[in-house]
């Protein structure tokens with residue numbers, strides 16, 4: 001396996017070469033830290049989102065789906081605290097004028113050998129990491145993207161692109177109670193785009209200015225919070241183990257201590273991942289008490305209380321919020337799946353290097369490749385018909401160009417779990433060869449049995 005320093009470079013290069021992720025606006029010289037998902041990246045992201053939705057929403061009786069607006073009444077951000085507090089501390093180098101987040105500089109300083117943890121540095125003691133120049137005093141920089149509604153660009157028309165999807169769920173809490181007549185506990189879930197004017201985006205798709213979040217607000221009676229928090233921690237573990245199938249040793253469950261949590265949170269766990277560029281937050285879960293609904297009640301003037309039908313108790317529901325960055329999960333899948341290994345060639349006893357993306361099979365962007373051994377019409381027409389039939393149930397790629405060895409290498413690099421090859425014998429015996437991506441074992445299967453064979457392999 002590559003060492004961690006060059007693993008990111010290899011992933012970024014493969015992502016571009018094979019069409020997972022392209023640098024954004026590339027023909028115009030790009031736009032720093034913006035990325036476009038190519039055909040395979042789009043399919044992979046769709047599969048992650050669909051699996052997330054199935055696991056956390058569709059398969060549960062206590063979840064309600066939602067899809068709310070990106071641009072909301074600015075009062076929403078006053079109530080949520082984003083207008084006042086959603087900022088990072090920015091410092092600028094007085095010499096080279098590069099800008100940094102002060103918390104990132106302090107974190108980097110504390111990781112240096114010989115750092116005295118008993119006497120932590122303040123930002124005034126840190127120098128510019130690029131040119132050693134002196135830094136300005138830190139100042140708060142709000143991360144929300146501002147825009148204007150309508151034709152006048154003045155403060156009365158100022159609006160913001162949402163920095164998180166959560167607010168859309170809180171402001172609809174009353175609507176949902178009215179239309180669904182739900183009883184606690186229940187959750188509201190959505191997946192959507194979010195925008196943050198990050199001071200220092202970077203590390204490929206890890207930190208960008210537009211990204212997707214899948215999150216839910218799980219409304220509870222406060223007396224149940226500890227038990228519900230544990231339940232969701234367990235479900236999150238199941239998600240990473242069973243659905244995303246990551247090496248659990250690469251996850252770090254970081255209990256945020258008292259004094260470091262947001263003032264309204266009674267418990268927060270950051271789920272971190274051992275990225276090649278350090279152990280960083282992958283996603284999180286927080287017990288947000290009744291902070292959000294109380295704030296929206298105060299600012300909107302609407303009654304957001306809930307009445308327990310059995311006890312007649314009237315209270316503002318509390319919330320447990322698991323939140324997942326979709327792009328970070330995709331990055332984790334790319335990192336976990338990337339393998340370099342020696343594979344046997346068609347010559348007895350010889351091997352060659354292969355790169356193979358061992359995605360969990362149910363998440364692979366292409367599930368089956370149909371590869372006729374010859375472009376001759378009599379074979380390709382049968383292969384095309386087979387591919388068309390398989391497309392009704394699987395994501396299929398048809399490829400008849402280049403040698404079969406090269407086609408296998410390409411399918412390995414894009415992580416296709418099964419390659420189906422047709423040869424001239426297939427026309428006689430009505431059988432195809434199915435090659436398994438991971439074991440490279442080949443099996444001869446009757447065409448009439450192929451769909452069921454593949455369905456079984458995908459656990460359907």
Ligand code: GAP
Nearest residue numbers: 164166206207208211282283284323324325328
């Ligand atoms: N409603 C809670 C909330 O938004 P957050 O920790 O600020 O929490 C949720 O964001 C998740 O979104 C993070 O855990 C991370 O996975 C992802 N995320 C945050 N900022 C991001 C960025 N700039 N680029 C990519 N993903 C990001």
